[in-house]
Amino acid sequence: MSRLAEPQAQPRVLVDGEPTPLVLSLARTLREGASDPGLAAELDTLTGALGLRLEDGQVATVRFADGGVQVRHGIADGVDAVALQADPEYTITEGSGPLADALSRLLDPPPPPWRDAATSFWSINQSAPGFPSRLVVVCTDDGEELVLGEGPDTYEIHGSADALAAVLTGRGDSFLLVVASGAITVVGGVGQLSVMCGAHWKVRFGG
Numbered sequence: 780m781s782r783l784a785e786p787q788a789q790p791r792v793l794v795d796g797e798p799t800p801l802v803l804s805l806a807r808t809l810r811e812g813a814s815d816p817g818l819a820a821e822l823d824t825l826t827g828a829l830g831l832r833l834e835d836g837q838v839a840t841v842r843f844a845d846g847g848v849q850v851r852h853g854i855a856d857g858v859d860a861v862a863l864q865a866d867p868e869y870t871i872t873e874g875s876g877p878l879a880d881a882l883s884r885l886l887d888p889p890p891p892p893w894r895d896a897a898t899s900f901w902s903i904n905q906s907a908p909g910f911p912s913r914l915v916v917v918c919t920d921d922g923e924e925l926v927l928g929e930g931p932d933t934y935e936i937h938g939s940a941d942a943l944a945a946v947l948t949g950r951g952d953s954f955l956l957v958v959a960s961g962a963i964t965v966v967g968g969v970g971q972l973s974v975m976c977g978a979h980w981k982v983r984f985g986g
Contacts, residue, residue: 795851801837803984805886806850807949808869809841810985812885813848822846822885827878830860831871841882868950890944893918894925897936900947901927904978911971918943934971938963949983
Protein backbone atom coordinates (compact mmCIF):
# COMPACT_ATOMS: atom_id res chain seq x y z
CA MET A 780 0.00 0.00 0.00
CA SER A 781 1.52 3.35 -1.02
CA ARG A 782 0.98 6.75 0.46
CA LEU A 783 1.65 10.18 -0.92
CA ALA A 784 4.99 11.34 0.41
CA GLU A 785 4.15 15.03 0.09
CA PRO A 786 0.94 16.69 -1.11
CA GLN A 787 1.71 18.21 -4.48
CA ALA A 788 0.62 18.41 -8.09
CA GLN A 789 2.23 16.37 -10.82
CA PRO A 790 4.93 15.21 -10.86
CA ARG A 791 4.40 13.19 -7.68
CA VAL A 792 6.63 10.97 -5.59
CA LEU A 793 5.14 8.05 -3.67
CA VAL A 794 6.78 5.91 -0.99
CA ASP A 795 5.73 2.56 0.43
CA GLY A 796 3.82 2.27 3.69
CA GLU A 797 6.85 1.63 5.93
CA PRO A 798 9.70 3.42 4.18
CA THR A 799 13.29 2.80 5.19
CA PRO A 800 15.79 5.68 5.55
CA LEU A 801 17.08 4.90 2.04
CA VAL A 802 13.57 5.08 0.58
CA LEU A 803 12.89 8.39 2.33
CA SER A 804 16.20 9.87 1.21
CA LEU A 805 15.73 8.74 -2.40
CA ALA A 806 12.20 10.17 -2.41
CA ARG A 807 13.45 13.50 -1.07
CA THR A 808 16.13 13.67 -3.77
CA LEU A 809 13.64 12.73 -6.50
CA ARG A 810 11.24 15.44 -5.31
CA GLU A 811 14.08 17.92 -5.57
CA GLY A 812 14.92 16.64 -9.06
CA ALA A 813 11.29 16.79 -10.14
CA SER A 814 11.10 20.44 -9.09
CA ASP A 815 13.57 21.32 -11.84
CA PRO A 816 11.55 22.19 -14.99
CA GLY A 817 13.85 20.32 -17.36
CA LEU A 818 13.98 17.18 -15.23
CA ALA A 819 10.22 17.35 -14.59
CA ALA A 820 9.59 17.32 -18.33
CA GLU A 821 11.80 14.25 -18.66
CA LEU A 822 10.00 12.55 -15.76
CA ASP A 823 6.70 12.82 -17.64
CA THR A 824 8.09 10.51 -20.33
CA LEU A 825 9.53 7.75 -18.13
CA THR A 826 8.06 4.29 -17.63
CA GLY A 827 9.53 1.18 -16.07
CA ALA A 828 11.32 0.17 -12.88
CA LEU A 829 14.88 -0.11 -11.67
CA GLY A 830 16.36 -1.59 -8.51
CA LEU A 831 19.09 0.23 -6.61
CA ARG A 832 21.65 -1.51 -4.43
CA LEU A 833 24.05 0.24 -2.05
CA GLU A 834 27.38 -1.29 -1.09
CA ASP A 835 26.17 -1.73 2.49
CA GLY A 836 23.29 -3.94 1.32
CA GLN A 837 20.44 -1.42 1.41
CA VAL A 838 18.11 -1.81 -1.55
CA ALA A 839 15.15 -0.03 -3.09
CA THR A 840 13.06 -0.08 -6.24
CA VAL A 841 12.15 3.06 -8.19
CA ARG A 842 9.17 2.71 -10.52
CA PHE A 843 8.09 5.35 -13.07
CA ALA A 844 4.55 5.57 -14.45
CA ASP A 845 2.02 8.26 -15.44
CA GLY A 846 4.39 11.14 -14.78
CA GLY A 847 5.14 10.03 -11.22
CA VAL A 848 7.56 7.91 -9.22
CA GLN A 849 7.11 5.22 -6.59
CA VAL A 850 10.00 4.33 -4.27
CA ARG A 851 9.77 1.19 -2.17
CA HIS A 852 12.01 -0.99 -0.04
CA GLY A 853 13.57 -4.08 -1.60
CA ILE A 854 14.11 -5.19 -5.17
CA ALA A 855 10.80 -6.02 -6.84
CA ASP A 856 10.48 -9.34 -8.64
CA GLY A 857 11.63 -9.20 -12.25
CA VAL A 858 13.32 -5.81 -11.86
CA ASP A 859 16.96 -5.34 -12.83
CA ALA A 860 19.20 -3.80 -10.17
CA VAL A 861 22.14 -1.43 -10.55
CA ALA A 862 24.84 -0.37 -8.10
CA LEU A 863 24.29 2.90 -6.26
CA GLN A 864 26.84 5.00 -4.41
CA ALA A 865 25.80 7.46 -1.71
CA ASP A 866 29.07 9.28 -0.99
CA PRO A 867 28.62 12.16 -1.00
CA GLU A 868 25.41 12.01 -3.08
CA TYR A 869 23.57 9.37 -5.04
CA THR A 870 25.38 8.17 -8.15
CA ILE A 871 24.62 5.11 -10.26
CA THR A 872 28.07 3.56 -10.59
CA GLU A 873 27.19 0.38 -12.43
CA GLY A 874 24.43 -0.02 -14.98
CA SER A 875 23.38 1.76 -18.11
CA GLY A 876 20.41 2.28 -20.39
CA PRO A 877 17.88 5.08 -20.88
CA LEU A 878 16.10 4.48 -17.57
CA ALA A 879 19.32 4.33 -15.54
CA ASP A 880 20.64 7.43 -17.28
CA ALA A 881 17.41 9.36 -16.59
CA LEU A 882 17.39 8.23 -12.95
CA SER A 883 20.99 9.39 -12.60
CA ARG A 884 19.98 12.87 -13.70
CA LEU A 885 16.99 12.96 -11.34
CA LEU A 886 19.21 11.90 -8.43
CA ASP A 887 21.67 14.70 -9.15
CA PRO A 888 19.47 17.81 -9.38
CA PRO A 889 20.98 21.29 -9.45
CA PRO A 890 20.90 22.85 -5.98
CA PRO A 891 18.54 25.78 -5.39
CA PRO A 892 19.83 29.27 -4.58
CA TRP A 893 21.24 29.31 -1.07
CA ARG A 894 18.60 31.77 0.16
CA ASP A 895 15.80 29.44 -1.00
CA ALA A 896 17.55 26.48 0.64
CA ALA A 897 17.89 28.40 3.91
CA THR A 898 14.26 29.49 3.89
CA SER A 899 13.09 25.92 3.29
CA PHE A 900 15.43 24.59 6.01
CA TRP A 901 13.96 27.11 8.44
CA SER A 902 10.38 26.33 7.45
CA ILE A 903 10.84 22.60 8.00
CA ASN A 904 12.64 22.87 11.34
CA GLN A 905 11.58 26.08 13.08
CA SER A 906 9.03 24.38 15.34
CA ALA A 907 11.32 21.48 16.30
CA PRO A 908 12.29 21.22 20.00
CA GLY A 909 15.54 23.03 20.69
CA PHE A 910 15.78 24.63 17.26
CA PRO A 911 17.05 28.23 17.52
CA SER A 912 14.48 31.00 17.45
CA ARG A 913 16.74 33.05 15.18
CA LEU A 914 18.83 31.56 12.36
CA VAL A 915 21.44 33.72 10.62
CA VAL A 916 22.86 32.42 7.35
CA VAL A 917 25.85 34.26 5.87
CA CYS A 918 27.17 33.74 2.34
CA THR A 919 30.95 34.20 2.47
CA ASP A 920 31.15 34.80 -1.28
CA ASP A 921 29.79 38.33 -0.91
CA GLY A 922 28.95 38.77 2.77
CA GLU A 923 25.19 38.67 2.15
CA GLU A 924 23.20 37.75 5.26
CA LEU A 925 19.77 36.20 5.68
CA VAL A 926 18.08 36.40 9.09
CA LEU A 927 15.20 34.02 9.79
CA GLY A 928 13.07 34.35 12.92
CA GLU A 929 13.73 36.50 15.93
CA GLY A 930 14.71 36.13 19.56
CA PRO A 931 17.81 35.73 21.73
CA ASP A 932 18.45 32.06 20.84
CA THR A 933 20.60 32.64 17.75
CA TYR A 934 22.59 30.24 15.59
CA GLU A 935 24.78 31.25 12.66
CA ILE A 936 25.85 29.28 9.59
CA HIS A 937 28.57 30.70 7.30
CA GLY A 938 29.70 29.27 3.97
CA SER A 939 29.94 29.74 0.24
CA ALA A 940 26.74 29.83 -1.79
CA ASP A 941 27.37 26.28 -3.04
CA ALA A 942 28.17 24.90 0.42
CA LEU A 943 25.13 26.53 1.99
CA ALA A 944 22.80 25.31 -0.76
CA ALA A 945 24.13 21.77 -0.34
CA VAL A 946 23.98 21.41 3.44
CA LEU A 947 20.65 23.24 3.84
CA THR A 948 18.98 20.90 1.33
CA GLY A 949 20.15 17.84 3.26
CA ARG A 950 23.05 16.86 1.06
CA GLY A 951 26.10 15.21 2.56
CA ASP A 952 26.18 12.46 5.17
CA SER A 953 25.72 14.73 8.17
CA PHE A 954 25.80 18.36 9.27
CA LEU A 955 28.63 17.54 11.68
CA LEU A 956 30.85 16.16 8.92
CA VAL A 957 30.23 19.23 6.75
CA VAL A 958 31.30 21.42 9.67
CA ALA A 959 34.33 19.21 10.37
CA SER A 960 35.41 19.43 6.72
CA GLY A 961 35.50 23.22 6.93
CA ALA A 962 32.97 23.64 4.12
CA ILE A 963 30.83 25.69 6.52
CA THR A 964 31.48 27.32 9.88
CA VAL A 965 28.97 27.81 12.67
CA VAL A 966 28.51 30.10 15.65
CA GLY A 967 26.57 28.49 18.47
CA GLY A 968 26.72 26.11 21.39
CA VAL A 969 27.46 22.37 21.39
CA GLY A 970 23.85 21.56 22.21
CA GLN A 971 22.70 23.63 19.24
CA LEU A 972 25.08 21.71 16.99
CA SER A 973 23.32 18.51 17.97
CA VAL A 974 19.96 20.09 17.11
CA MET A 975 21.28 21.25 13.74
CA CYS A 976 22.51 17.73 12.97
CA GLY A 977 18.99 16.48 13.59
CA ALA A 978 17.54 19.27 11.45
CA HIS A 979 19.85 18.31 8.58
CA TRP A 980 18.75 14.69 8.79
CA LYS A 981 15.10 15.76 8.88
CA VAL A 982 15.55 17.61 5.60
CA ARG A 983 17.63 14.79 4.10
CA PHE A 984 14.93 12.22 4.81
CA GLY A 985 12.04 14.18 3.45
CA GLY A 986 11.12 16.90 5.92
